[in-house]
Amino acid sequence: MVDDKDKLEREVLDSDAILKMVGIEKSFPGVKALQKVTFEVQRGEVHGLVGENGAGKSTLMKILSGAYRADHGIIAFDGAIRTNATPSEMIECGLAVIYQEFAQAEHLSVAENIFLNRLPRKAGGLVDWRKARADAVEYMNRLGFMIDPETEISKLGVAQRQMVEIARAVSQNAKLIVLDEPSAVLGDSELEKLFVTIRSLQNEGVSFIYISHRLKEVFDICQSATVLRDGQVMKSEPISEWTTETLIQSMVGRSISDFFPNRNPNFGDEVLRVKNLTRKGVLKDISLHLRAGEILGVCGLAGAGRSELLKAIVGADPIDGGEIELHGKPVRIPSPRAAVRYGLGFAPEDRKTEGLFLAQSVKFNITISRLKEHLSGSLINHRKERSRVNELSCAFRIKTPTIESPVGNLSGGNQQKCVLAKQINADCDILLVDEPTRGVDVGAKREIYDLLVDLTEREGLAIIMVSSELPEIIGMCDRVLVMREGEITAEIMREDVTEEGIMTHATFH
Amino acid sequence: MTELTTEQPRSSKIFFSFLPKRSGLIWVLLGLCIFAALLSPAFLNPLNLTNVLRQVALFGIVSVGMTFVILTKGIDLSVGSILGVCAVVTALMLTDGWAPGVVILLVLLAGAALGAVNGLGVTLGGVPPFIMTLGVMVMGRGLALTLANGQPIGLGEAAPKFMWLGRGDFLGLPVPVWIFFVVSAIAIVVLRYTAYGRQIYAVGSNSEAARLSGINVGFVTFSVYVISGMLAALTALIFVSRLTVGEPTAGTGIELEAIAITVIGGTSLFGGEGGIVGTIIGAAILAVLANIMNLIGITPFTQQIVKGAIIVGAVLYEMQRRRRSS
Incomplete structure (x- = not known):
C-alpha cells in the first residue's frame, strides 16, 4: 500500500505541470463532495474550472489551499508533494487564492x-x-x-x-493564483482590465486557475478548461476542443429545457405591491407588483441590492421611504415578526447564518416561526407538532434519519427544504426566496424547483426569487426584474428573457 | 466542515430521553455518592444528606436563572450582588416592621428590577452581557454595602415570623428544597412546553435566524435577565431567613458557582443547548463534591482550587466535543 503510494507520488512528480492533483476524494456527512478528481494545471496557463454551484469547485480549491484535507489523493505543486500542507505552507511555496469575498x-x-x-x-x-x-x-x-x-x-x-x-x-511570489469567480462583482470594462493584468502576469510565467460559470469569459481568457459536475471531473481539454454547447452539456448533464419543470401558471389577484421603496445608499425608488401564482425573478450583479430589497420588504432592514400593499391594503412592516404575521415568508440567502438553527432538530426549525399552531391551551402539544412536521417533511421530501435529528447534519438541499417547509408551516401566501439553490446538489435543485412550482400552481403561492444563476431565473420565472446599483433597470417577460438581455441591464455601460 | 457528524440513533438515548444530552452525568453523580459513602460513613447520615440537599437547593435556584441566561448565549455575573442587595433590603424591611408576605413580594420585584437593568443594557444598549452584568455586579455590591452601612443587619424580633422560609421543614424536607423543586418544575415546563421556551433556544442558537423567523429577540433576551434577577432575590430571601441576618456580602462568588453548575449540567456556553434537568444534576454533583471535601477535611481554600479546575474542565470537555463534531 505504502509502496503504491510512493510509486504514484514519483509518477506524479515526473510531470512538469505546476499543479497536479490525483485521485482526490472528499466526503462530508451525507455528501460525497469529490470523487477521484484528477486536475492538472500547466506552467504559465490560465486554466478554467467550471461547474454549477455545488459541483465541488470550492471544495477542490479548499483542499488545494490546505483549508480542507482530502480523504484520499495526492497533490503535487511546483515539483514537490504537498498533499497535507497547511494553508501557510501553501502560501509559502507559491499558491495564492483570491476568494470572492476578499x-x-x-x-x-x-x-x-x-x-x-x-x-x-x-x-x-x-x-x-x-x-x-x-x-x-x-x-x-x-x-x-x-x-x-x-x-x-x-x-x-x-x-x-x-x-x-x-x-x-x-x-x-505566487506561482499559481486561483481566482474564485472574479467577474461576479465586476462590470465589463473592469473585467477587461483584469484580463490585461492576467495576461501580463502570464507572460511572467504565473499560472492561473480561473473559476467562473460565465462561459464567455472562460473562452476569452483560458487556454484549457476542466468541468466538474457532482464532485467528478467530466472532462478536461484545451480550450480549442471545447464549444459553448459541449461545455454546457458537461456542466449541466442535460439540456436546460429538461432541467426545469414545466410551468402552467395560473395568475390570481395582485397580492403584493411595493411603491417607491427607498433605503439610502442601498435601494432607490423600487416599485414592483406580484400576483398570486406568479414567480417573479430578481437578478443583477453582486451588490446590486437584490437581497437588500427582500430584506427591506420583510422588515429585516430599515427603510427610508416607500409603501407596501398586501392584497390591496397598505401595511407597515416594521419587523420580520410583522411580516410573519402578514403571511410574508422569507428564505434568506445564507441558510446557515440566517435561515436555520443548525444545532436544533428538523422539527424545531420547521415549527419555530409559528408555534401557536401546535399549542393545546398554552402548552406545546408535542404529538400534534410531530405529526404536522412529519406531514411536511414527507411533502417536501426532506431526507433525514428522524425529525429529531439536528438540521446541521442534513445536506444543503435538505436544509433548504426545511427552510421552505418552515415558511409554509408559518402559513405564508407570499414567499421571498434568496438564492434558493445555492450550495445545493443538482438532484436536490430539481426537487426544489418542482416544489416551488408546485406551491405556486396548486396553492396559489406568490414567489419572488432572487438568484445569481441566470439559467435558473430564465427557467423558472414568469417575469424578471433586473437590478443595478439599487435600482430596477428592466422588467422582462418570460418569453423575451435571455442571458444577454439580463446582462446588458445588469452591468454598466 | 460546518456539517456535523451524523448521529447514530442509540437505544439508550430513547430510553433516557428525559435526560439531557450528556446523560452520563447521572452516572457521575451516582458514582460520586457511592464514593462518598465508602469514604465516610457520615455521608449517608440523614442530617448530612439534608444539608447536601439544602446546598443543592440554594445554588440550584440561582443556577436555574443562570441556565435561562446562558441558553440565550448570555451570562449573568451580577446574581451574587443582586442577592446581596436583596438580602440587605429584606433585613431592612423586616426590622422596619413590614409584613413578611409583603417583603417577599417586594424583594422579588426588586430582584426583577435589577435584572431588568441588565436586560435593558444588553438589549437596548447593545452592551455585551459579560460587561453589562459585570458592571451591575460591582454597582450592586456597592449598593448593598451602602444600604447596610457595611454592617450585617440582624433581624432581631422579626426573625421568628420569617424563619420558616429558610429553616422550616415540610413533609420531612427543608422548605428551600421544596421551593427549588417548584422552581425547577416550572422552569422545565416553560423551556419544554411553551413557545417562549422554544424562543429562548432559538435566540441562543442563532439570534439573526430567530429575528428573521419573527421572534422578538429583544424581549426574549431582556426577559431571561429579569428571571435570573428574580431567582437571585428568591435565594436572598432564603439566605436571610436561614441566617436571620441580612449580610451585604451575601452571595459573593455565587455567580461562579451557578455558571459552573450550569456548564457541568451540559448547557452550552455558546447558547441554544442544554436545560434544567442537567442543571439540577450539576448542582447535585457540585454539592456532593463539596460535601466529600468537607468530610475528608480538605480546607475551603483548597476547595476553591478544585472548583475552578472543574469549571475549566467542564468547558474543555465541551470544546473537545464540539471540535470532534465539526
Missing part, C-alpha cells in the same frame, strides 16, 4: 494589506514604512494600476480591492 483587513491601508504579516522591517524590528509604501507602489506599477498606498481598504471599490489582492499575491 480576506482583507478593512481598516488598514493598501500597503498594509499587500504586505500583511510581512511588512518590511528596519534594523531593530520597527516597520520600515517608507520601504513598504515604495514596494507597494512598485507592485501596483507592475500590474498597471495605481492607488495611493495609504488609502484605507474599506474606501475602495470591489475592482480596486481585487487588484490589491492580486498585488498581494504577486508580492508573495
Whole structure:
C-alpha cells in the first residue's frame, strides 16, 4: 500500500505541470463532495474550472489551499508533494487564492494589506514604512494600476480591492493564483482590465486557475478548461476542443429545457405591491407588483441590492421611504415578526447564518416561526407538532434519519427544504426566496424547483426569487426584474428573457 | 466542515430521553455518592444528606436563572450582588416592621428590577452581557454595602415570623428544597412546553435566524435577565431567613458557582443547548463534591482550587466535543 503510494507520488512528480492533483476524494456527512478528481494545471496557463454551484469547485480549491484535507489523493505543486500542507505552507511555496469575498483587513491601508504579516522591517524590528509604501507602489506599477498606498481598504471599490489582492499575491511570489469567480462583482470594462493584468502576469510565467460559470469569459481568457459536475471531473481539454454547447452539456448533464419543470401558471389577484421603496445608499425608488401564482425573478450583479430589497420588504432592514400593499391594503412592516404575521415568508440567502438553527432538530426549525399552531391551551402539544412536521417533511421530501435529528447534519438541499417547509408551516401566501439553490446538489435543485412550482400552481403561492444563476431565473420565472446599483433597470417577460438581455441591464455601460 | 457528524440513533438515548444530552452525568453523580459513602460513613447520615440537599437547593435556584441566561448565549455575573442587595433590603424591611408576605413580594420585584437593568443594557444598549452584568455586579455590591452601612443587619424580633422560609421543614424536607423543586418544575415546563421556551433556544442558537423567523429577540433576551434577577432575590430571601441576618456580602462568588453548575449540567456556553434537568444534576454533583471535601477535611481554600479546575474542565470537555463534531 505504502509502496503504491510512493510509486504514484514519483509518477506524479515526473510531470512538469505546476499543479497536479490525483485521485482526490472528499466526503462530508451525507455528501460525497469529490470523487477521484484528477486536475492538472500547466506552467504559465490560465486554466478554467467550471461547474454549477455545488459541483465541488470550492471544495477542490479548499483542499488545494490546505483549508480542507482530502480523504484520499495526492497533490503535487511546483515539483514537490504537498498533499497535507497547511494553508501557510501553501502560501509559502507559491499558491495564492483570491476568494470572492476578499480576506482583507478593512481598516488598514493598501500597503498594509499587500504586505500583511510581512511588512518590511528596519534594523531593530520597527516597520520600515517608507520601504513598504515604495514596494507597494512598485507592485501596483507592475500590474498597471495605481492607488495611493495609504488609502484605507474599506474606501475602495470591489475592482480596486481585487487588484490589491492580486498585488498581494504577486508580492508573495505566487506561482499559481486561483481566482474564485472574479467577474461576479465586476462590470465589463473592469473585467477587461483584469484580463490585461492576467495576461501580463502570464507572460511572467504565473499560472492561473480561473473559476467562473460565465462561459464567455472562460473562452476569452483560458487556454484549457476542466468541468466538474457532482464532485467528478467530466472532462478536461484545451480550450480549442471545447464549444459553448459541449461545455454546457458537461456542466449541466442535460439540456436546460429538461432541467426545469414545466410551468402552467395560473395568475390570481395582485397580492403584493411595493411603491417607491427607498433605503439610502442601498435601494432607490423600487416599485414592483406580484400576483398570486406568479414567480417573479430578481437578478443583477453582486451588490446590486437584490437581497437588500427582500430584506427591506420583510422588515429585516430599515427603510427610508416607500409603501407596501398586501392584497390591496397598505401595511407597515416594521419587523420580520410583522411580516410573519402578514403571511410574508422569507428564505434568506445564507441558510446557515440566517435561515436555520443548525444545532436544533428538523422539527424545531420547521415549527419555530409559528408555534401557536401546535399549542393545546398554552402548552406545546408535542404529538400534534410531530405529526404536522412529519406531514411536511414527507411533502417536501426532506431526507433525514428522524425529525429529531439536528438540521446541521442534513445536506444543503435538505436544509433548504426545511427552510421552505418552515415558511409554509408559518402559513405564508407570499414567499421571498434568496438564492434558493445555492450550495445545493443538482438532484436536490430539481426537487426544489418542482416544489416551488408546485406551491405556486396548486396553492396559489406568490414567489419572488432572487438568484445569481441566470439559467435558473430564465427557467423558472414568469417575469424578471433586473437590478443595478439599487435600482430596477428592466422588467422582462418570460418569453423575451435571455442571458444577454439580463446582462446588458445588469452591468454598466 | 460546518456539517456535523451524523448521529447514530442509540437505544439508550430513547430510553433516557428525559435526560439531557450528556446523560452520563447521572452516572457521575451516582458514582460520586457511592464514593462518598465508602469514604465516610457520615455521608449517608440523614442530617448530612439534608444539608447536601439544602446546598443543592440554594445554588440550584440561582443556577436555574443562570441556565435561562446562558441558553440565550448570555451570562449573568451580577446574581451574587443582586442577592446581596436583596438580602440587605429584606433585613431592612423586616426590622422596619413590614409584613413578611409583603417583603417577599417586594424583594422579588426588586430582584426583577435589577435584572431588568441588565436586560435593558444588553438589549437596548447593545452592551455585551459579560460587561453589562459585570458592571451591575460591582454597582450592586456597592449598593448593598451602602444600604447596610457595611454592617450585617440582624433581624432581631422579626426573625421568628420569617424563619420558616429558610429553616422550616415540610413533609420531612427543608422548605428551600421544596421551593427549588417548584422552581425547577416550572422552569422545565416553560423551556419544554411553551413557545417562549422554544424562543429562548432559538435566540441562543442563532439570534439573526430567530429575528428573521419573527421572534422578538429583544424581549426574549431582556426577559431571561429579569428571571435570573428574580431567582437571585428568591435565594436572598432564603439566605436571610436561614441566617436571620441580612449580610451585604451575601452571595459573593455565587455567580461562579451557578455558571459552573450550569456548564457541568451540559448547557452550552455558546447558547441554544442544554436545560434544567442537567442543571439540577450539576448542582447535585457540585454539592456532593463539596460535601466529600468537607468530610475528608480538605480546607475551603483548597476547595476553591478544585472548583475552578472543574469549571475549566467542564468547558474543555465541551470544546473537545464540539471540535470532534465539526
